[in-house]
Amino acid sequence: MYYNENTILYLNGEFVKASDAKIDLYSQSLHYGYSVFEGIRSYKTFEGETAIFKADEHYNRLKNSADAMNIPFTYSSEELI
Template sequence: MYYNNKTVIYRDGKFVKASESTTDLYSQTMHYGYGVFEGIRAYATDNGTRVFKSKAHYERLKKSSELVNIPFDFEVQELVDVTYELLERNNLTDAYVRPLVFCDPNMSLSRPNKVSIMLCAWE
């Protein structure tokens, strides 16, 4: 299982329990795949947990969003910092981190009005 009742995710500026987070079933991302994501690895090292090329991953996430006309109003360094905090809150050292930018309800492929970001991680 990827999460349990204690698992925390980051969603739109807040850390929340994964089991209590929801999304709208009419989102553009759900219906059209109109969203972007990254796959990031974190490793346990002698110097603590290290996220592999985190800045490069978030810069690519931003570029991917821009290329498909999805607004990206998130700071890369803040997302890097949030990633380390997310891992710490979930007691993860060797982990997979999944940032996902997804759109609000809009049953067309036009530019979304509101965009959300979610970061989750699992062993």
């Protein structure tokens, strides 16, 4: 989609021209972008290998979050884990 100074946006409950739109410098979107994330813990097993705690549950939450935000998510759990 192409935007220019005449593009109309909906910002904070009002329709405004893109050229008039101002955002807070501390805005979450400005600093962190449009994304989803999942925190994952891992640990060393007695055999010295790394294991991920509840890996499938973490993968499913991440996938569901991406789907909810319409972010393409093409990785399988095996690729991520």
